[in-house]
Amino acid sequence: MATVAATGESLSLGRRLALLSWPLVVLLCILAGIGVAMLYSAGGGSWEPWAVRHVMRFGVALALMLAVALVDLRFWLRYAYAVYFASVALLVAVEVAGATGMGAQRWIDLGVVRLQPSELMKIALILGLARYFHGLSMEDIGRPGRLVVPLLMILAPAFLVLRQPDLGTAAMLAVGGAAIFFVVGVRLWKFGLVAVLGFAAMPVVWNVLRPYQQQRILTFFDPESDPLGAGYHILQAKIALGSGGVFGKGFMQGSQAHLDFLPERQTDFIFTMLAEEFGLIGGLSVLGLFVLLFAYGVAIAIRIRNQFGRVVAMGVTVTVALYVSINIAMVMGLVPVVGAPLPLISYGGTAILSVMIGYGLLLSASIDRDAMIGRSGAPEDG
């Protein structure tokens, strides 16, 4: 195996299929299946309007993932910057369209599907940063000057997304980027420096935020102050969660969800509904499956022998893990309500697409884990 990869030749399609990490694919399918079941319940015991579309979307996303996985990693390396800049261009496009359109313009209407560039941006950012750090040696990483470009690569899209305004995604891009900085070996004191600068910049950021975003953060720090306003959602989510108990109220028996006390039960608050209907056991099971998924991702990333693949795999894992943690923490009142879906389970087109494309890249990197790729992108001889 190693010898094949070392030559830098591409693997055959059959070979790639054989090397595919099938347990990971199965894990993704199980999680999506749980999503379908919950959306069936959220629809009041009906495939319409959410469950059936979730199945279709996951089907498309699964095919896309496999397609991405079966493409040689070096292809993705070659086009990484292109994908990144295309995504930024899309974000700018929404910004322009958004200036003329409604308040919170987050998507481009392509007719068939509404494209949410901020979702694609998460993947594009991972690709772009991975490509950049692939070309950096240990010494380069030690030089602060070499970190300015990747910093801008993070801040530019984050700023654009913040303007949309989508605080959650902007923060997620920043934290995901930071995780990549961390994993490639940037010194810890530099993170500390950025954190201090970030604190100093907080008043500026606060003024960029829309009033409703400010309100959400304020409500988070004092939910009781507004029990019928923004705090109402958190309170009702807590009630739903807590009243589920250990064994839950049973499939489609969640009174909080089915009597509309639970806001956004098909998207952001789907985990609450799951925990209400299946209790602690159901909630822990889903959490366990996610942990397994992340452990798998980390294990794969560590075994990859080229920097690009490693960073991509780790970036995808960390991003998805962030989403899962933020979503669950949000519905349990640990972080403000920021509008972060639960990957694979929440209803939503672009979200599931971007997650699956991300895992496609991770799988591609996994298949080509032994490929030695030079810093410039050319095969390296060992």
Add this chain to the structure above:
Amino acid sequence: MYRDNERHRLFTRRAAVLGGAQFAAAAMLAGRMYQFQVVDSDRYKMLAEDNRINMRLVAPARGRILDRFSSPLAVNRESYRVLLIAERAADVDRTLDMLDRLIGLTEAERSRVLREVGRRRSFVPVTVRDGLDWREVAKIEVNAPDLPGIAIDADLVRDYPHSIKSVHVLGYVAAVSETELGNDPLLQLPGFRTGKDGIEKTHDLALRGKAGASQVEVNALGRVIREVDRVEGVPGNDVRLTIDIALQAFAQDRLAPHQSASAVLLGAETGEVLAMASTPAYEPNQFVRGLSADTWRSVVSDPMTPLLNRCLSGLYAPGSTFKLAVALAALNARRSWPGQRIYCKGVMELGEAKFHCWNKHGHGWLDMVGAIEQSCDIYFYELAQQVGIDRIAEMSLGLGLGTRLLDDLPGEQEGLIPTPEWKLASIGTRWQGGETLITGIGQGFVLTTPLQLAVMTARIASGRAVVPKLVIEDGRSAAPPPEPRFPALKIREAALKTVRRGMNAVANNERGSAYRYAIRDPALALAGKTGTSQVVKISRSERGTGVLKNHERPWRERDHALFVAYAPLEKPRYAISVVVEHGGAGSSVAAPIARDILLEAQRRDPLGADAGDRLAWAEALPGQG
């Protein structure tokens, strides 16, 4: 290559740290989940249940009020109202237009409905109109397909089928007032009504019943999804009265020509109130529906006080009817004897004052029976002096005057039987001898209610300490007590007999003051006593120029006409008192009313052994009132 290996090792370390961080985050979330779903679960389950379940009280049906033969006096009638549920109406305006064509909506109704529709959630029904009659309901039902969003709702409303004829006994119900709001959650229920007067008020708790509860599941918007559980309420108890509604209505009709009058018919032995009529009366069904402020004001400020039950709230000087008590006091104390003869020359002097008989020519020599028969004032001035005010007062109280007698109705007046001590305490001056004299003919300070006069008559007729009774059962006391046998009065039988003979003579001797209004059938004949109580003191100058005839004086200054009577003569069963305010002489105005009611009472004979069966059968006949 070495550098790359180093890069890989660093990556692996850092990736492991990130993986660990993810695991830690997951563990923290799991801990939080445990906190919610195990530790605090009970609290959240309760909150979820609170969210989900709404308790709604269901008002129980109010108990009925029945007469002695279980004929309904107060019932619950279905009332219909039109509701508009905006979310079911495609176009609220068009639906209202259509409804307007059917039942005619006023501009005010329309704008109120539109205002409420705008203010409430679209699934909350808005009342368009209350109290529809059956024909209007039928019209709406037939046109239902053209009236999207319109619904008909039935509600129970108190109804008094005899309307004004029973109102002073029954009272009425109306919306709960602020001061009534107590612990019973029923009272908080919108539209709930409590008794405000009469039996409806005094027996409100028995009639009210216990609230039922409906547990409904609601969603976050408050829309009712389904009923989870329902506990039926306990309907209120029926209250059965001693009243015979046929006699009650008869008495009320008989009083109707007079502006202000009252009549109380009792069972002479049993004390049962068979009829209690008072006029003017008011329409209780109007009160149930809710009066407009104007109507309310006009009823309350009416100088004729239609809200007053004169039978026990009206206070009158008893006039000559009080002579029965004076005679009994004298005879019982042996201060007089039936054969005592006194000469009436039309006037009597006491010190400097002159006391007149109503017959200024004088009655001549009279014995006790004759004095009662002709209601001679001079005889009773003498008698009062002989027996003294204290014995008169004692006898009056023993006959039921000056005391409250009936617990079952609100607003009963105590009346007043004056004594020297009373006068000293409340007016501050000493009792004058002349005051004993005018008390002897039922004038001066003495005040009684028609009910007290009826009780006095029943006691004289039966010789027993009869206590009036209005309620047979209200379902609260375990079983109706056995027919009470009242203890004998502490009055010598000979005294009672003499007074009864006098009352007999009043009606059945040619010289009797009520001879013209007697019952000629000996089996049904009545014995009674007339009374005329002065409202305005007759002045000295008037004495000189001649007293104005009653019909020459303004109505307000005319005398009250009184008559008390019992029938039949042997084993009396019915006792009555009639008071016609400003009616003039008791003999000509009050006596015929009393006669008619006593005659009707004996014809129906509700106290006869077979009365229940007999009357029920008679009422079943077509054409019977």
